[in-house]
Amino acid sequence: xxxxxxxxxxxxxxxxxARITCGGNNIGSKSVHWYQQKPGQAPVLVIYYxxxxxxxxxxxxxxxxxxxxxxxxISRVEAGDEADxxxxxxxxxxxxxxxxGGGTKLTVL
Amino acid sequence: xxxxxxxxxxxxxxxxxxRLSCAASGFTFDDYTMHWxxxxxxxxxxxxxxxxxxxxxxxxxDSVKGRFTISRDNSKNSLYLQMNSLRTEDxxxxxxxxxxxxxxxxxxxxxxxQGTTVTVSS
Numbered sequence: 001x002x003x004x005x006x007x008x009x010x011x012x013x014x015x016x017x018a019r020i021t022c023g024g025n026n027i028g029s030k031s032v033h034w035y036q037q038k039p040g041q042a043p044v045l046v047i048y049y050x051x052x053x054x055x056x057x058x059x060x061x062x063x064x065x066x067x068x069x070x071x072x073x074i075s076r077v078e079a080g081d082e083a084d085x086x087x088x089x090x091x092x093x094x095x096x097x098x099x100x101g102g103g104t105k106l107t108v109l
Numbered sequence: 110x111x112x113x114x115x116x117x118x119x120x121x122x123x124x125x126x127x128r129l130s131c132a133a134s135g136f137t138f139d140d141y142t143m144h145w146x147x148x149x150x151x152x153x154x155x156x157x158x159x160x161x162x163x164x165x166x167x168x169x170x171d172s173v174k175g176r177f178t179i180s181r182d183n184s185k186n187s188l189y190l191q192m193n194s195l196r197t198e199d200x201x202x203x204x205x206x207x208x209x210x211x212x213x214x215x216x217x218x219x220x221x222x223q224g225t226t227v228t229v230s231s
Contacts, residue, residue, distance in 0.1 A: 001171070033217030035154070042224060043146075043154065048209050048217030086154050090215040096168045098144070098156030 002091035004101035011107045012077050020104045022070040022087030030089045032070040034063060037103075038083045046085075047072060074106075082108045111135035111220050113205050118225030125195050129225055131188040131205030136220075139163070139183035142208040144218055145190050147201035147227075157203070158190065161214055168214075173199075195229045202226050 005023040012018040022032060032050050035043040045054050047063035050070065060075045074081055087101040117129040131143070145157040158169045158179040167179050178191040188205050203225050206218035 031215060035218075037154075042204060042221040043218075044221075045209065045217045045219045048219070054209070054217075054219055084153075088154075088156070088217070092215075096159075096166075096214065097170060098146075098159070100154045100156060103153040 001097070002089070002093065002099050004087055004089065004099055006085075006087060006101040006104045008102070009105045009107065011109055012074075013109045014077055014079060016077055018074040018077050018081070018106055020072040020074075020085050020087075020106065022072070022101050023068055024070075024089065025068060027068055027070050027089065028066045030065075030091075032063065032065050033088045034061075034072045035086045035088065036081075036083045037086065043086065077106075077108055079108050082106055111207075113207065113220055113222035115203065115205050115222045115225035118203060118227045120228045120230060121195055122231050123195060123197055123229055125229070127192045127195065127227060129190040129192065129203055129205075129227070131190075131222060133186045133188065133207070136207070138186040140211045142212075142214045142216075143181060143188045144206045144208065145179060145188075146204045146206055146218070146221075147199075148204070148224075149198075149201045152201075155201070159208075159214060160188070162212060166214065192227070195227075197229050200227060200229045 034047040037043040050065040051063045144159045160179045176194045207220040209216040209219040
């Protein structure tokens, strides 16, 4: 089965840029979606199809995907960005299944 | 307002059955693929199942295949998850979610409910 690997934690100072990676075998050939989840809340889609932003998501959030790594970039990080972030793809190699990464805890210092 | 509201979560014994429901409002329900995603206490997100807009295609995670059945009633704007042969490892908060794009089965999930809690314990 397809595996997505995320770093457990990333720390960044306010105003700086945070980059959260999502590794997978030839992930560049798949579409990657990213979710933000704050404690006690449902996940929120922040990036879909690698780099599209849903309405209401700040332009500070951007995504890229190439080779074996997809990246969620958060520019000018704010305290309110502190959350868990999950990447997700669809694996259709043998069936059609959703796969989530293990999640990355973003800490704003 | 676009909204999803789950219900049906309870405490159930191992081996038992349960049916979750998700009521949708604020969008054209029968245009979109719908998903169930779960989150065990203190753990990450796990995709469970999806059903296409017309109910013609359904897919399941290996961990629930053969035990869970997803269905929908477009006339009632409702999504369901029938859960049989429940195990302690099925204990989780279960979310329903809507696909971001009309007709797609590989998009992101842009609308989520607040979840319903299923506890499997003797």
